[in-house]
Amino acid sequence: MRQIIYRSITTSESGRAADDIPDIVREATARNGLDGITGLLYAEEDAFLQAIEGPADSMSDLMERLENDARHRDLTILVDRSITEREFGDWTMIYRDRRESIDAFDDRLRVLLAGVSDETVRHFRALQPA
Ligand SMILES: Cc1cc2nc3c(=O)[nH]c(=O)nc-3n(C[C@H](O)[C@H](O)[C@H](O)COP(=O)(O)O)c2cc1C
Secondary structure, X not given: OEEEEEEEEEOOOOOOHHHHHHHHHHHHHHHHHHHOOEXXXXXXXOEEEEEEEEOHHHHHHHHHHHXXXXXXXXXXXXXXXXXXXXXXXXXXXXXXXXXXXXXXXXXXXXXXXXXXXXXXXXXXXXXOOO
16 A cells, blocks of 8 residues: 655635635545545645555556646645555544634544554644644
């Protein structure tokens, strides 16, 4: 299996990556299930951070679609490695609503990242507001 973590910037007019989440969720949920892809999509301000993992073929197909998706730009790959076990058992996404406190958000993130390697956690923490 292959695991990729990347970040990118939304191209939406509002400049908020979370505004794209409903459409992405609709497309990605069913599709990832069929493709054997699991992961975590995180939106904060104008940035996306996504960890995806699954069979090599599904992963190359998904990366090609992501690279051609005009809803984001400046896709930068942070991690691209071969794994024997999944770090994310489910396909989920997380984003902070403007009304949610950073502490409450941090609690939710901590639950989702339980059992994930320190290196992977570091990438998600790096995107968090101070
Ligand atoms: C930030 C971001 C994350 C996405 N994550 C996924 C994903 O995990 N799985 C997926 O199938 N599509 C995901 N998409 C959507 C794909 O880029 C693509 O639009 C979708 O797979 C449909 O592709 P198609 O129209 O070529 O069939 C994501 C798009 C963005 C902008």
